[in-house]
Amino acid sequence: GESVGLHLPTLSVQEGDNSIINCAYSNSASDYFIWYKQESGKGPQFIIDIRSNMDKRQGQRVTVLLNKTVKHLSLQIAATQPGDSAVYFCAENEKANSKLTFGKGITLSVRP
Amino acid sequence: EPEVTQTPSHQVTQMGQEVILRCVPISNHLYFYWYRQILGQKVEFLVSFYNNEISEKSEIFDDQFSVERPDGSNFTLKIRSTKLEDSAMYFCASSRTSWQFFGPGTRLTVL
Numbered sequence: 647g648e649s650v651g652l653h654l655p656t657l658s659v660q661e662g663d664n665s666i667i668n669c670a671y672s673n674s675a676s677d678y679f680i681w682y683k684q685e686s687g688k689g690p691q692f693i694i695d696i697r698s699n700m701d702k703r704q705g706q707r708v709t710v711l712l713n714k715t716v717k718h719l720s721l722q723i724a725a726t727q728p729g730d731s732a733v734y735f736c737a738e739n740e741k742a743n744s745k746l747t748f749g750k751g752i753t754l755s756v757r758p
Numbered sequence: 759e760p761e762v763t764q765t766p767s768h769q770v771t772q773m774g775q776e777v778i779l780r781c782v783p784i785s786n787h788l789y790f791y792w793y794r795q796i797l798g799q800k801v802e803f804l805v806s807f808y809n810n811e812i813s814e815k816s817e818i819f820d821d822q823f824s825v826e827r828p829d830g831s832n833f834t835l836k837i838r839s840t841k842l843e844d845s846a847m848y849f850c851a852s853s854r855t856s857w858q859f860f861g862p863g864t865r866l867t868v869l
Contacts (some may be wrong), residue, residue: 668867680858687850689762689860690801742856743789745803745814 658755665723669736669749672717673752679712680746681721683731693721693734721752731756760784762861764850770867771840779835779849779864791851791858792825793816801849807833807846840868 658732659665679699682690692704696703696710696719701721703710719736735744761781771777792804805815807825809821824836833852837844840847845868 672813680857682860687862688815689851689862692857692859695857700814737801743808743853745791745806745816746793746801747803748801750800 655750656753656755657752658757659726660727660757661728664727665721665730665754666751666755667721667723667734667736669719670723671719671736671738671749673738673740673747674714674717675740677741678721678739679710680737680739681708681710682717682735682737682748683730684735684751686732690735726754726756728756728758730754762850762852762859764848764861764864766864767862768867769863770869773868774839777840777851777866779837779848779866781833782831782833782851783833783852784854784859785831787852787854787859789813789853789858790825790827791853792835792847795849795853795858795863796846804848806868807814807854837866840866842868844868847869862863 662712681693682693683693684690694708694710696712703713707724711720721732733751735751736749737748760821765780769777793801797799803816804823805819806813808848822838826834847865849862850861
C-alpha cells in the first residue's frame with residue numbers, strides 16, 4: 647500500500663549549521679510533496695512543497711529536493727536557528743486538494 | 759493573515775458520549791478536511807469535503823463519524839459514540855488551490 651516514511655526519528659544540530667531531513671515515499675502516483683513543521687501544541691504548518699515534475703525548489707532558508715528515481719524527498723534548512731526546533735513531517739498527495747499521507751515525523755533539535 | 763480556527767482546544771468526554779468538534783476554515787477556501795494524530799504518531803487522514811459532500815474518506819471514518827457544514831463558515835466533525843481509542847488530536851484543514859492549511863487542533867480525551 648502507499649506509505650510515506652522518515653529514515654530517522656530525531657536529528658540534533660548545532661545552531662548555525664545546515665540541517666537535512668530525509669523522507670522516503672512509496673506511492674509512485676504521488677504528484678505533490680509537502681514539508682510541514684509542527685511545534686508543540688500546534689497544528690502542522692506548511693513550509694514548502696514541490697511537484698513531481700520538479701527536482702528542486704528553494705524557499706527562504708529552505709530547499710526541497712525530490713528524487714523520483716529512488717522515491718526520496720529531503721528538506722534542507724540553511725543556518726539552522728533555535729526557532730527551527732520542531733517536528734517535521736513529509737506528506738504527499740496524488741493531486742491538488744486530495745488527502746495527504748503523512749510520514750511519522752522527525753524531531754529537529756537545535757543546540758545553542 | 760487568515761487562519762483555520764478550531765474549538766474547543768480540549769474536550770474531555772466519557773466513553774459512549776457524542777462529541778462535536780468545530781472548525782472555521784479560511785473564508786475563501788473550498789476544500790475541507792479532518793485529520794487526527796494519536797499521541798506520538800503521524801497525522802492520519804479522516805475525511806475530505808467539497809461542494810457540500812464527502813469527497814474522500816479513510817477506513818477510520820466509519821459510521822460513528824460524520825461531517826457537516828451547517829452554514830457558510832463552520833465545518834464540524836461528530837463522533838456519535840466515542841471509544842477510548844478515539845483519544846487523539848483532531849486537526850481541521852482547508853485549501854483552495856493545493857496547499858492545505860491546518861488549524862491548531864482539538865485534543866479529545868475519552869475516559
